[in-house]
Amino acid sequence: MRILIAGATGLTGRTLTRKIQQSGRTPVALVRDSSDLSVLPDGVETRTADLTALPDDVAEGMDAVIFAAGSGGDTPESLTDAIDRDGAISLIEKAKKAGVQRFVMLSSVGADTPEKGLEGLRHYLKAKHDADAHLKTAGIDFTIVRPVSLTDEDGTGRIEVSSDHVSGDTISREDVAEVLERCVSVPEASGAVFELCKGDESISDAMGHINRAA
Numbered sequence: 001m002r003i004l005i006a007g008a009t010g011l012t013g014r015t016l017t018r019k020i021q022q023s024g025r026t027p028v029a030l031v032r033d034s035s036d037l038s039v040l041p042d043g044v045e046t047r048t049a050d051l052t053a054l055p056d057d058v059a060e061g062m063d064a065v066i067f068a069a070g071s072g073g074d075t076p077e078s079l080t081d082a083i084d085r086d087g088a089i090s091l092i093e094k095a096k097k098a099g100v101q102r103f104v105m106l107s108s109v110g111a112d113t114p115e116k117g118l119e120g121l122r123h124y125l126k127a128k129h130d131a132d133a134h135l136k137t138a139g140i141d142f143t144i145v146r147p148v149s150l151t152d153e154d155g156t157g158r159i160e161v162s163s164d165h166v167s168g169d170t171i172s173r174e175d176v177a178e179v180l181e182r183c184v185s186v187p188e189a190s191g192a193v194f195e196l197c198k199g200d201e202s203i204s205d206a207m208g209h210i211n212r213a214a
Contacts, residue, residue, distance in 0.1 A: 001025040003184055004062040004100075006051060006091060007069030012106065012150065014039045016068055016177040023181060028062065051087030058091070059098040064184040066104040067091060067131075070124075077123045084124060088131035096140045102190070104183045106176070107132050107146045109166075109195050132193070143183040144193040147176050160199025161206045168197030175203065182207050 003020055007013040008029030018041045020027040029046045031037065037046065049058050051069060059065055071083045088105070095103050107128045110117045114125030135142050148169050155174030160166045179196060182203065183189040192210045199206070 001063045001184070002028055002061060004028045004030055004047065004059055004065045004095075006030045006065070006067045006087075007106075008044075009035045009037070009039050010068060010070070011152070012173045012177055012180075013068040014041075015174055016066065016180050017041060017044055019177050019181045025184075030058070051091065052082045054087070054090050054094055056094060056097070059095040059100055062095070062098060062100050064102045064104065065091065065095045065100050066106070066180055066184065068106045068180065070106070070108075071127075074120075080124050080127050084127035085130045089134045092131075092135050092138050092140065096138055100140065102141045102143065102184055103135060103138075104180055104189075105132060105135055105142065105144045106180060107144050109146045109148045111146055136193075141190055143189040143191075145176070145179060145183060145196055146194065147171050147196040150176060156198060157203055158198070158200055159203055159206050160197050160201065161194045161210055163192070163194050163210075166195045166197040166199070168199060171196055171198045178203055179207070186210075 008017045017027045021041050029040055029044050031046050032050050067088050071080045110125045111128040111132055114122050114129050117125045132144050150173050151170050153172045155172045186207050188210045194210050
């Protein structure tokens with residue numbers, strides 16, 4: 001299985017790329033000309049493109065796509081829109097055209113109600129909301145993962161998932177990456193939209209009962 005990863009050189013994306021490689025599948029890192037490729041595992045295939053101007057064939061030959069890119073809440077609103085909304089929507093459409101089997105979106109808790117988010121994050125959450133809404137109706141198999149605040153701690157392998165609201169407020173990037181990697185092929189993840197935090201259940205068990213999107 002060949003998996004295109006947008007945001008592969010980011011803090012979560014580089015861990016995700018490594019986990020996909022270790023699983024025996026083939027990660028393909030979507031990178032820009034200016035990307036620091038030294039953070040990627042040895043031997044990882046790359047595909048050069050910018051999320052703000054994706055070529056039509058960017059997803060050709062891919063079995064799945066994972067969007068793990070994010071501008072965060074500290075970038076100008078125009079860049080947030082260009083990456084988190086327009087870039088994501090463009091990649092969704094190109095993945096659909098290429099016959100990609102599943103599109104996995106790394107979103108954020110609060111994307112359902114961006115107007116209720118912290119003032120500095122509302123525009124970012126609105127961009128995520130719009131991208132998620134497009135994915136739900138795009139006509140491609142999808143999973144939307146909405147973690148709480150990310151930490152750089154070692155993963156525990158134990159999580160909590162909910163189609164409503166989770167009880168915790170942190171989760172490690174490593175555990176998020178593990179969940180994203182599994183979402184490309186777990187049948188229960190098809191059409192699922194769920195929040196994610198650190199919890200008491202093993203990732204394998206939690207992934208087995210993800211509630212489908214309403």
